[in-house]
Amino acid sequence: MEPLERYRPIIDDFDAFLEACERPLGNAARVNTIKASVERTLEALEEEGLAYEQADWNPRVLRLETGSPGSTWTSFHGFTHGQEEVSAVPPVVLDPRPGERVWDSCAAPGGKATQIAALMGDEGTVVANDNNLGRISALRFNAERLGATSLAVTNADARNYSLNRFDFDEFDRALVDAPCTCEGTIRKNPDALDNWSEGAIASVSGVQKGILRRAIQATREGGTVVYSTCTFAPEENEAVVQHVLEEEDCRVVDFDLDLEHSPGLTEWDGDEYDASLERAARIYPHQNDTGGFFVAKLEVTA
Amino acid sequence: MSENDGQRFDRLPATPAERIVEGRVSREEVVDYFEDRFGIPPETFADYTFWEKGAGKIWIYAGEAPTPLEIEAIGMTCLRTRQEHWKPTTDFVQRFGGRATDCVIELDSEEARAFATGEDQEIERWDGDWGYLIGAHEIAGDLEPIGIGLYVHGELRSMVPKGRQREL
Numbered sequence: 001m002e003p004l005e006r007y008r009p010i011i012d013d014f015d016a017f018l019e020a021c022e023r024p025l026g027n028a029a030r031v032n033t034i035k036a037s038v039e040r041t042l043e044a045l046e047e048e049g050l051a052y053e054q055a056d057w058n059p060r061v062l063r064l065e066t067g068s069p070g071s072t073w074t075s076f077h078g079f080t081h082g083q084e085e086v087s088a089v090p091p092v093v094l095d096p097r098p099g100e101r102v103w104d105s106c107a108a109p110g111g112k113a114t115q116i117a118a119l120m121g122d123e124g125t126v127v128a129n130d131n132n133l134g135r136i137s138a139l140r141f142n143a144e145r146l147g148a149t150s151l152a153v154t155n156a157d158a159r160n161y162s163l164n165r166f167d168f169d170e171f172d173r174a175l176v177d178a179p180c181t182c183e184g185t186i187r188k189n190p191d192a193l194d195n196w197s198e199g200a201i202a203s204v205s206g207v208q209k210g211i212l213r214r215a216i217q218a219t220r221e222g223g224t225v226v227y228s229t230c231t232f233a234p235e236e237n238e239a240v241v242q243h244v245l246e247e248e249d250c251r252v253v254d255f256d257l258d259l260e261h262s263p264g265l266t267e268w269d270g271d272e273y274d275a276s277l278e279r280a281a282r283i284y285p286h287q288n289d290t291g292g293f294f295v296a297k298l299e300v301t302a
Numbered sequence: 303m304s305e306n307d308g309q310r311f312d313r314l315p316a317t318p319a320e321r322i323v324e325g326r327v328s329r330e331e332v333v334d335y336f337e338d339r340f341g342i343p344p345e346t347f348a349d350y351t352f353w354e355k356g357a358g359k360i361w362i363y364a365g366e367a368p369t370p371l372e373i374e375a376i377g378m379t380c381l382r383t384r385q386e387h388w389k390p391t392t393d394f395v396q397r398f399g400g401r402a403t404d405c406v407i408e409l410d411s412e413e414a415r416a417f418a419t420g421e422d423q424e425i426e427r428w429d430g431d432w433g434y435l436i437g438a439h440e441i442a443g444d445l446e447p448i449g450i451g452l453y454v455h456g457e458l459r460s461m462v463p464k465g466r467q468r469e470l
Contacts, residue, residue, distance in 0.1 A: 035397070036442075043442035073441055076418055076448075076468050077396060101366070123349070125365030136374055141465065144378040147397035149350065149364040153375035167368045 003196040004183065007232050010265060011284060020286035025187040027069045029080040030088050030111070031060040033118045034147045036079040044074050057258035061088050078146045083111040084188065086259075086283050086293040090177055090228040091115040093255050093297050098123040100172040103218060105158040105211055108135030110142040112177055117148040127171070129154045129161065159210035163218060173224045174215040178208040180229035180236050184292025187285060201235050208240045216248040216300055225250065225298040230291060234268035237294040238280065242273045249301045252276035257295075260287040264296065306357055311376055313369035314352040314360070326354055327383045335381070335388055340436065341403030350377075358384025362394065389434055392449035392462050399436045399447030406436045407451070407458065414439035417448055420467040422459040434461070 001018055008014045031041045038059055045052055045062075050072060055061035062080070066072065074080040091112050096102045098121045107113040107128035117126045128143070128151050130136050136155050143151045154165065158176075163169050181201055186192045208229070215225045229236050241264075244250060252274070264280030266273050280296035303324040306312075314329045315321045321328060329352050336342040353361045353369070353376060363377030380394035390399075399406070407428055409417055416423050417437045428435070437451045437458065449462040460467075 040442045040444070047442060071468055071470060073470055076466075076470060077441070077446055122364060125367075140375050143375070144391075144393040145396075145466065147378070147393065149362055149377040149397070151375070151377065152363075152365055152367060152373060154373045165368075165371065165373055167366060 001186075001193070003193050004232070010234075010268070012262065013286065016286040017284055020284075020289065021186050023187060025084070025291060027064045027066060028083060028085045029062050029064050029069055029075075030083045030115060031062065032078055032081050032114065032146045033060065034114075034122050035077060041074055041079040044077075044079060045072075048072055048074065050074075055085060058088060058092060061085055081111060081114065081142070081146055083115070085288070085290045086184075086230070087111055087291075088115060089257065089259065089283070089293060090175055090226050090295055091119060093257065093295050094173055094175050094224060094226040096120050096124070096173050100124045101168055101170075102126050103161075103171045103174040103215065104128045105161065105174060105176050105215055106130060106178060107139055107153075108132060109138035112175060113139065113151060114143055114146045114148045116175065117150050118146075120150065122148060122150045124150055126151045127154060127166070128152070129156055129158055131155065131157050159207070159214055161214055161218060170220040171218055171223065172220060173226075174219045175226050175228070176208075176212050176215045177228045178211055178236070178240075180204060180208070180231040181233060182230050183232050184230040184285070187291055201233050205235050205240055208236055209243045212240055212244050213248055216244055216250050216298065219300045221300055221302050223300045225300060226295065227298065228293060228295045230293055232282070232284075232292055232294070234265050237282075237296070238265050238268065238273045238277045239271065241277060241280065241296045241298070244298070245274055245276075250298045251301055252279045253297050253299045254279045255281075255297045257281055259283065262287075264294075306354065307370070308356050309372065311353045311355045311361065311367070311369065311371040311373070314354060323354075325358075325384055327360070332360060332381060336390075336398075339434070340399070340405050342398060342401045346398060346401055352380075358382055387433060389461070390450050392466055395436050395447045395450050399438070400445070402436050402447070405431060405434070406438050406445070406447070407453070408445060409437055409439045409448070411439065414448060415470050417451065417458070417460045418462060418468055418470050420460045420462050420464070422457055424456055425453075425458045426456050428453055428458070
C-alpha cells in the first residue's frame, strides 16, 4: 500500500481509504438486458438460490453472494456478466442511444463494450477496438456469449485509429477506458501495486493522452467522449484531460452519478488544472465499498 | 464466379441469382433455413445483415459496415454452411432461438445440466426430425434455449462448444 501514501493529502478519511483497499472485493455482475430483463434475471437468480443485492445507483448492477459466479445458469445464458460495480459507471456516463455510432477505443475484454451495446438496445454500431490480439479473443467470446450483434471488433493502436475501414467518418460518442496503473483494482488484485513506479505512471500517461486526443478527433462536434481509468494518479487522470483541453476542441461537462464520489482535482504536485476538472468524478473504495475509478465526461466543440 | 477470400467479411448476396462467389449462400437461403428448420419468423432478421468470413462461416450483424471488410469480427457467428447439413451456433441459438417453434427439445433440469456440460445423452421421447435441434429448458417462467444439439439414433449429442461448457 506504500505507493498510495502520496494520495494522503487529497483523500478524505485516508485511513478508511487504506482499510478499504486492504479488504477483498465481493463479486458483482451486470444484468445483460440484450438477453433478459432485470426482472427475469432476478427471478432466475432466485430459482437458483443465489442471493443478490441490487445497487442503489443502478438496478442493473448486482452484488452476488457466490464463490463461483461463472457457474450459474444466469451466467451461462448471458443474462449476467461478471463486472466490477464501478466498471459499470463509464458506459452509463457515456449515455449512448439506439442507432448511434460509438467507439470503445480500449475495449477488451468487452464488459463495457457489451454494456454500451445493451444501453443502445443492441441497435446501432459499437466499434470495439483493442490493440492486443490476445485480449481480442476474450472480447469476441464475451460479445457472442452476451448476444451483442451490434459490435464490430477491430485490432489497432487507438492513438492513430483510422476510420477508413468503415463507411462513416466520425463517431457520435467514444469511450476511452484507458490502460493505466490500475491502483484502484488493488482489492481484486493484490499484486496490482507490485510494479508501481512514478516512471510507469509517466510512461502510461503519454499513451493515455494519445488515445484521448484521437477519440476527440474521431467524434463529431457536439458528441460525447468519456475518459476513465481505474487508478488514482492525477498524472493519469486530470493531467490527461487537461492536456486534451489544451490541444483539442472540447470541454469538460457535468454528469449525474448516484454513487458517492469526490470531485476531480484542480491542482496536484505544483501543477494547476482547469477549474472545469472539478466536474470529473473520483470514486474511492471506502465511499461505496467498491474498487477505485476516475471518470470525466467531455463534449466535443467546434 | 470468383473464389471466397477467407480473410475478409463479404456481405451475402440477397438471392442465389445474385451470387458471384462460388459456393456462397444467399441471405434468402439463410433466412429460409431458419424458418424451415426452426420456424423462426423471417421478419426476425429484417434489421440484420449476413456475412461470410472463412469458408462457410456465416455471421449476423446489426451495425453498419461496407463490403468487403477486413476487421476481426462483426456481430456473431450464426451458421456453418458449405457442409452437407447446415449447423447453427450455440450463441446464435441462445440469442434468437427463443423465437423458434420447431425442432426445439425441452429438457428437464438434469438433462439441461448434462447438455450444458457437453454430455451426449439417450433421449427416446423425441419423435420429430433427426438432425440439429435447439436444446431448451424452463428458467424464470419461460423456455430458454441452451444451445444446439445433434439428434440421431435416439441420442442427443450436445454441440455446446468446449469454451462455453459449464458445470451447473
